[in-house]
Amino acid sequence: MKWWWVLLCCLSWAAQAETFEAYVIAVIDGDTVLVLRDKQRLKLRLADIDAPEKAQPFGQRSSEYLKSRVNKKRVQVESRAIDQYGRTVATITLDGGDLNQELVRQGMAWEYSFHHSNKAFITLQLEAQQAHRGLWAQTSAQAPWEWRKRHPSYYKQHTAAKSRAVFEPYDLACGKKSRCEQMQSCDEAHFYLTRCGVKTLDTDGDGIPCTSLCVEQP
Numbered sequence: 482m483k484w485w486w487v488l489l490c491c492l493s494w495a496a497q498a499e500t501f502e503a504y505v506i507a508v509i510d511g512d513t514v515l516v517l518r519d520k521q522r523l524k525l526r527l528a529d530i531d532a533p534e535k536a537q538p539f540g541q542r543s544s545e546y547l548k549s550r551v552n553k554k555r556v557q558v559e560s561r562a563i564d565q566y567g568r569t570v571a572t573i574t575l576d577g578g579d580l581n582q583e584l585v586r587q588g589m590a591w592e593y594s595f596h597h598s599n600k601a602f603i604t605l606q607l608e609a610q611q612a613h614r615g616l617w618a619q620t621s622a623q624a625p626w627e628w629r630k631r632h633p634s635y636y637k638q639h640t641a642a643k644s645r646a647v648f649e650p651y652d653l654a655c656g657k658k659s660r661c662e663q664m665q666s667c668d669e670a671h672f673y674l675t676r677c678g679v680k681t682l683d684t685d686g687d688g689i690p691c692t693s694l695c696v697e698q699p
Contacts, residue, residue: 500559505551511543520688526568527581529602531593531625539616543589588615661691670694
């Protein structure tokens with residue numbers, strides 16, 4: 482029966498795998514971005530890497546580096562699967578370059594492939610370590626997964642708050658709101674645009690409602 486389980490896993494993986502273009506509308510942290518695809522928002526978790534949490538040393542710098550590379554840009558996305566948090570696990574390509582690998586090469590993230598088996602990522606991490614790039618300039622860099630184990634309460638609270646802020650569900654009926662000043666969050670503006678058809682929230686027709694709410698400012 483084991484081969485049936487392997488086949489099922491392969492079919493599930495294949496069902497999620499696809500390549501598409503998307504526009505990056507926000508950088509959440511050093512390995513997670515929010516993109517717009519066909520007027521729908523999608524949260525991407527970069528595959529094979531793990532960036533420092535924002536509360537860790539170098540966490541903010543890692544996030545800022547990713548923002549400088551992809552924010553407000555069109556990227557190529559190769560999706561692989563959906564993780565337990567509903568994020569699409571993917572590789573991002575920018576100008577023909579693999580961004581996931583770039584982050585490891587520049588010392589902005591740790592290699593985090595399945596069972597740490599990806600030789601390409603391991604080689605890039607070793608190169609960054611030897612050159613003391615990025616986080617490897619620290620005297621005692623701590624892996625993010627080890628940090629999360631040591632700070633379970635903070636991580637749980639931070640993840641829940643971030644999830645609500647970005648993907649707060651709206652079970653609303655279409656009301657009389659028609660202006661961005663009336664919206665309490667980007668999620669509400671997105672609901673009124675996509676579910677209620679309030680086009681006044683998207684004056685330039687790019688699928689992003691209320692720029693002041695939904696687009697991270699530089």
